[in-house]
Amino acid sequence: MKFRLIKSYWEIIVLFLYLIVPLALAWQIILIYRSPLEFALFFISLIITPFFCLIIGIYWFIELVRIFRYFLKKNKLKYSPLKTLIKAIGVPLLIVLFILLAVFTDTIRLKLSESALMNCVNTPNLCQEETRIGWFYVEFIDQRRGCTLFTTFTWGFDDFGIAYVPLGEENCLYRDNPSDVIVEIYGNWWGYSHYN
16 A cells, blocks of 8 residues: 555645745744744744745655656646646745735734724823734833834844834934834834844
């Protein structure tokens, strides 16, 4: 009896999504917007996923070679046209979707959280620290020069997070430290990394 580790192409896709989605959420600077526990989980997925990508890439390449060889020998498709199409473009399509998810995940996350965050911008005394606000875990809230900074992750003495910055008040995010990173997300929302 022949043993096969992967019995169907759909199992490969499910496994791929199971590991690639956490990586998509981690594979960007916006990773810093999560709680320490989430950071640890996504970091683990960041380590595991490249090995899995290599395995699925090899499997996909072997499948393409088998399909092509069968076609050359028999002059017909080994599988139905639909199944052949899925096998041929399934993995590349998932990779494209993964890249799109990686690029837009936290923009969507911020849009979903914007009303809750704006409540804190307008009335910061009503918002608690070290809790979730919308889809973000917020450790500290700080207001200075009209800006509201939501610290979402700390590492030692370094602070990372998102900030609501009124038009023309971008200087509130900048300090004298040249290693600080300031990134515009959209509208009045910015991401910041303050290193001490």
